[in-house]
Amino acid sequence: MVFGPTLFVLAAFVVYLSVVIVQQGTVAVITVFGKYARVMGPGLNFKIPFIELIYRRISIQNRSVELAFQAITADQANVNFKAMLVYSVLNQDEETIKNVAFKFIDETSFMQALIRTIEGSIRSFVATKRQSEILSLRSEIIEHVKSQIDTLLESWGYHLTDLQLNDIAFDEVIMRSMAQVVASSNLKAAAENEGQALLITKTKAAEAEGNAIKISAEAEKTASQLRGQGVALFREEVAKGMAESAKVMNAAKLDASLILFSIWTEAIKHFAENSKGNVIFLDGSTEGMDKTMKQLLAVEKMNTIPEVAAIVKPE
Known part of the structure; x- marks a missing residue:
C-alpha cells in the first residue's frame, strides 16, 4: 500500500521532467549526453528525462543593440558615431539553428564579435574619406557595412536586418569651423543673389527710362512735324486769302x-x-x-x- 503513492509521485515527477513548453518566437536546442540531438519548436514538447537536456533556448525574433564608437578620417579628424543595429536569426533551418547554438560559447561572446566587426568595417571605410565628405556618405557607409559582414553573419546563422547611423558628430573645434564655412558660404551666396537682383533692377530701370525717352522723342518729333505742317498750311491759306482779297480790291480800284x-x-x-x-x-x-x-x-x-x-x- 505504501508503494502506490510513491509510484504515483514518481510517475508525476517523470512526466513533469518530460514536458517542455517552448514560447512563441523561440526554439529549444536539445542535446543527448552533450551532443546535438534535435530542435524543439514553439508549443508543447516532450523529452526523455535525464537523457535529453535543453542546451539553449534561441529567440528567432528581431533584436537590436545600440553602438557608440569613434573613427578617424584620412585627414586625421575624429568622428563620433552613434548607431542602432537590428539583427535576427537567418531562418529556422536545422543547420542555421545549430550554427547559432554552437558557434559562440555564449550570447555575450557573439555580441562582442558582432559589435567589433561592425565598428571595424565602418572605421576602415571612414579612414579612406576626408572629414568634409563624411556627412554626405551616410547611406554609402551603411551599404559598405552590409556588403562586408553579410556573408560573415550568415556563417554565424544571423542576418543583419538594419543598420542606422543616428548621429555623426565631429570634435567641437571641427564643428565650429564647419559652421563658419557654411555661414560664410551662405553670406557669399546671399551677396551674389543681392548683386544679381540689384543689377537686374537697374538694368530694367535703365531700359524703361531709355524706352520712355525714345517714346517721348518720337512723340515730340511727330508733334513738331504736325506743328510745322499746320503752320505751313495756315500760311498757305492766309496767302491764298490775301491774294483773293487783293484781286478783288484791284478790280474795285481800292x-x-x-x-x-x-x-x-x-x-x-x-x-x-x-x-x-x-x-x-x-x-x-x-x-x-x-x-x-x-x-x-x-x-x-x-x-x-x-x-x-x-x-x-x-x-
Missing part, C-alpha cells in the same frame, strides 16, 4: 493797304479776347498807325510767296 489795316485790327481784337493781361498799350495816333503799317509791310516783303509780296508792296 488801295491794297487796307488788307494790312484789316489784319492789324484783327490782331488787336485777338489780343484783347485771348490775352491774360488786363492792359494793352496801343499807339492810336496817325504816326503810330503809319509806323505799324510800315512794319507790317516790311514783314510782308520777307514773305516767300511772290504773289502776296507783289500785292502788298506800297506804291
Whole structure:
C-alpha cells in the first residue's frame, strides 16, 4: 500500500521532467549526453528525462543593440558615431539553428564579435574619406557595412536586418569651423543673389527710362512735324486769302493797304479776347498807325510767296 503513492509521485515527477513548453518566437536546442540531438519548436514538447537536456533556448525574433564608437578620417579628424543595429536569426533551418547554438560559447561572446566587426568595417571605410565628405556618405557607409559582414553573419546563422547611423558628430573645434564655412558660404551666396537682383533692377530701370525717352522723342518729333505742317498750311491759306482779297480790291480800284489795316485790327481784337493781361498799350495816333503799317509791310516783303509780296508792296 505504501508503494502506490510513491509510484504515483514518481510517475508525476517523470512526466513533469518530460514536458517542455517552448514560447512563441523561440526554439529549444536539445542535446543527448552533450551532443546535438534535435530542435524543439514553439508549443508543447516532450523529452526523455535525464537523457535529453535543453542546451539553449534561441529567440528567432528581431533584436537590436545600440553602438557608440569613434573613427578617424584620412585627414586625421575624429568622428563620433552613434548607431542602432537590428539583427535576427537567418531562418529556422536545422543547420542555421545549430550554427547559432554552437558557434559562440555564449550570447555575450557573439555580441562582442558582432559589435567589433561592425565598428571595424565602418572605421576602415571612414579612414579612406576626408572629414568634409563624411556627412554626405551616410547611406554609402551603411551599404559598405552590409556588403562586408553579410556573408560573415550568415556563417554565424544571423542576418543583419538594419543598420542606422543616428548621429555623426565631429570634435567641437571641427564643428565650429564647419559652421563658419557654411555661414560664410551662405553670406557669399546671399551677396551674389543681392548683386544679381540689384543689377537686374537697374538694368530694367535703365531700359524703361531709355524706352520712355525714345517714346517721348518720337512723340515730340511727330508733334513738331504736325506743328510745322499746320503752320505751313495756315500760311498757305492766309496767302491764298490775301491774294483773293487783293484781286478783288484791284478790280474795285481800292488801295491794297487796307488788307494790312484789316489784319492789324484783327490782331488787336485777338489780343484783347485771348490775352491774360488786363492792359494793352496801343499807339492810336496817325504816326503810330503809319509806323505799324510800315512794319507790317516790311514783314510782308520777307514773305516767300511772290504773289502776296507783289500785292502788298506800297506804291
